[in-house]
Amino acid sequence: METEQFEALMMYVLVGGLILFMFFIIWDLAKTSKAGRLGTAILFLGLGLCLFAFLAKPMISYVLELMLET
Numbered sequence: 001m002e003t004e005q006f007e008a009l010m011m012y013v014l015v016g017g018l019i020l021f022m023f024f025i026i027w028d029l030a031k032t033s034k035a036g037r038l039g040t041a042i043l044f045l046g047l048g049l050c051l052f053a054f055l056a057k058p059m060i061s062y063v064l065e066l067m068l069e070t
Contacts, residue, residue: 019051 026047030040 015054019055022051023048 023044026043027040029035030043033039035043
């Protein structure tokens with residue numbers, strides 16, 4: 001396995017693990033603060049939105065590249 005392939009694979013694996021850990025932190029924050037259903041949803045929406053943006057950026061750029069090629 002080449003170094004570049006290993007780095008790319010580990011980036012996805014480790015960043016994915018970090019995202020899962022951040023969701024666990026948000027869930028634990030909602031549980032310990034007794035936020036309720038609405039508060040938990042707001043926490044996940046507000047704090048999880050940056051994670052969604054991180055995941056959406058490569059997909060959007062890929063789609064734009066495909067559109068510009070044609």
